[in-house]
Structure formats: structure tokens, C-alpha cells
Amino acid sequence: MxxxxxxxxxxxxxxxxxxxxxxxxxxxxxxxxxxxxxxxxxxxxxxxxxxxxxxxxxxxxxxxxxxxxxxxxxxxxxxxxxxxxxxxxxxxxxxxxxxxxxxxxxxxxxxxxxxxxxxxxEEKSLKVKIKIFFAKLLNNLGLKNFTKVFRSKDVDKMSENMYATFKNVVDxxxxxxxxxxxxxxxxxxxxxxxxxxxxxxxxxxxxxxxxxxxxxxxxxxxxxxxxxxxxxxxxxxxx
Missing domain, CATH: 3.40.50.1820 (Alpha/Beta hydrolase fold, catalytic domain)
Structure with missing residues (x-):
């Protein structure tokens, strides 16, 4: 290496x-x-x-x-x-x-x-759409810290900057x-x-x-x- x-x-x-x-x-x-x-x-x-x-x-x-x-x-x-x-x-x-x-x-x-x-x-599943909806709702209410509960296991352990990067590239x-x-x-x-x-x-x-x-x-x-x-x-x- x-x-x-x-x-x-x-x-x-x-x-x-x-x-x-x-x-x-x-x-x-x-x-x-x-x-x-x-x-x-x-x-x-x-x-x-x-x-x-x-x-x-x-x-x-x-x-x-x-x-x-x-x-x-x-x-x-x-x-x-x-x-x-x-x-x-x-x-x-x-x-x-x-x-x-x-x-x-x-x-x-x-x-x-x-x-x-x-x-x-690709079309998202209903389950994913619901998670996105509630995450956006909490974010709009100023409860950003609570949106982590809606993250998938793939991103749950990411740093905040890598999570922001993930959101930039995923869709x-x-x-x-x-x-x-x-x-x-x-x-x-x-x-x-x-x-x-x-x-x-x-x-x-x-x-x-x-x-x-x-x-x-x-x-x-x-x-x-x-x-x-x-x-x-x-x-x-x-x-």
C-alpha cells in the first residue's frame, strides 16, 4: 500500500x-x-x-x-x-x-x-418514499438531529460530511x-x-x-x- x-x-x-x-x-x-x-x-x-x-x-x-x-x-x-x-x-x-x-x-x-x-x-419503493417524507418534514421543523432515525443502515455510521456527499451523489x-x-x-x-x-x-x-x-x-x-x-x-x- x-x-x-x-x-x-x-x-x-x-x-x-x-x-x-x-x-x-x-x-x-x-x-x-x-x-x-x-x-x-x-x-x-x-x-x-x-x-x-x-x-x-x-x-x-x-x-x-x-x-x-x-x-x-x-x-x-x-x-x-x-x-x-x-x-x-x-x-x-x-x-x-x-x-x-x-x-x-x-x-x-x-x-x-x-x-x-x-x-x-430508478423508482423508489413506498417504504423509502415514506422515510424521505418524514425526514424532510423533521428537517423543515428544525429537528434535523432526529432525521438520523430514517437513514438506511448503509449511511447510519457516516460522518456528516460523507452523509452530505452521499446525498449529493445518490440521485x-x-x-x-x-x-x-x-x-x-x-x-x-x-x-x-x-x-x-x-x-x-x-x-x-x-x-x-x-x-x-x-x-x-x-x-x-x-x-x-x-x-x-x-x-x-x-x-x-x-x-
């Missing part, structure tokens, strides 16, 4: 990252999803993509990289872009899982690998970003994914013209059991 210190737009970050196959000259960057970290991406892919130098990064607020600020997805893309510059990276491909898929898309790589990417707005519609992406995209999905539905993956594939779409039996973390096949498909498709 290594640390890269960067100051971006007045904000200071100590980015935790790890390299695999460090002597290779072509890079592939792996970006984790919300609430995750670089270790899960390394667990899945470190034994594959043998001809590439792997870059595994803990984005700010996750894993071993702290975050003291309120950020949005565009901020994350700027941070990762500067991080790659600091490594003099020849990054020919970026793989992004869930939230990481949105960041990867903004970075406009030559080869984009989306793993159950976030970015398509973004990235349809126009996917549609504007003109390079090659490899889209992979879990058929039983309840976090980002299979229909969302199919929509992203329809929006990105130069893309391929492959689904697997599995949930939001389907790639843990299918990394070998995913890697082969990408390597065979990279020009």
Missing part, C-alpha cells in the same frame, strides 16, 4: 492506493463503489489482466483514504484525474463498480468498464453522460442485482453507442465470481 498526497482546489487528500504488476507499461484503474474500498476490487481482479499495471485506489471517504469535505461526483473525478497525473499513468482502461462507474465515465477513458454502474434513476441522473460517452465501453451486470437493476444496465448499454453488454447470474457483487470471464472479454475487446 502507498499514499499519495494531493491538494486539489484547496482541499488536501492523502490517497491510499496499491499497484499490481508494477513493471507493466499499460495501466488499468479500478474504482470501487459507495461504501466499499480498493480491497474488494483487488480481490476480484488482481490475478487477471496480466499485461496491465493495476491501480487500486481508495477514493476519499472510503477504505484507508479519509475525507474531510462535502464532495460531489465531479469532485471525485477531478481528484482521480489528478491522482493519475501524479503517477504519470498511461491509463488505457478504467473499471468502475456502482458509484465508481459514474466517476469512471466522467474520466472519459479509452476503454470504460462498467460493473453494475450507478447513474440511472444523480447520468443518462446524458452515458449518452455523450463515445469511446468503447464494456458493460457487465448481475441479473439479480437489487441495488442497480438489470434494466438500468440495459438502458446504459442503449445509451452508449460503442458498447457491449454481458449479464451474469449474481447480485450487485456478481464480478467477484466472474472476474476471469470479465477480464477475458475486456482483453479480447481492447483495440
Amino acid at each position: 502507498a499514499i499519495k498526497h494531493l491538494v486539489i482546489e484547496g482541499k488536501s487528500f492523502e490517497l491510499s492506493y496499491e499497484l499490481v504488476n508494477p513493471t507493466k507499461t499499460k495501466d488499468i484503474l479500478f474504482l470501487h463503489g459507495w461504501g466499499s474500498n480498493k480491497d474488494i476490487m483487488k480481490m476480484a481482479f488482481s490475478n487477471y489482466f496480466k499485461d496491465f499495471r493495476h491501480i487500486y485506489l481508495d477514493m476519499p471517504g472510503f477504505g484507508k483514504t479519509q475525507n474531510l469535505y462535502v464532495l460531489n461526483t465531479n469532485d471525485y473525478s477531478k481528484i482521480v484525474k489528478e491522482f493519475l497525473k501524479s503517477l504519470n499513468s498511461n491509463c488505457v482502461a478504467i473499471a468502475g463498480h456502482s458509484f465508481g462507474g459514474k466517476v469512471a465515465t466522467l474520466l472519459n477513458p479509452e476503454n470504460l468498464i462498467l460493473l453494475s454502474s450507478a447513474g440511472i434513476l 444523480e441522473d447520468f443518462s446524458s453522460n452515458f449518452e455523450a460517452f463515445s469511446n468503447k465501453a464494456f458493460i457487465f451486470w448481475g441479473e439479480e442485482d437489487s441495488a442497480t437493476s438489470l434494466e438500468s444496465g440495459e438502458k446504459i448499454a442503449s445509451l452508449i453507442k460503442n458498447s457491449s453488454f454481458t449479464s451474469y447470474i449474481g447480485d450487485h457483487y456478481f464480478f467477484l465470481k466472474n472476474a476471469e470471464n470479465i477480464s477475458k472479454r475486456v482483453e479480447d475487446g481492447i483495440s
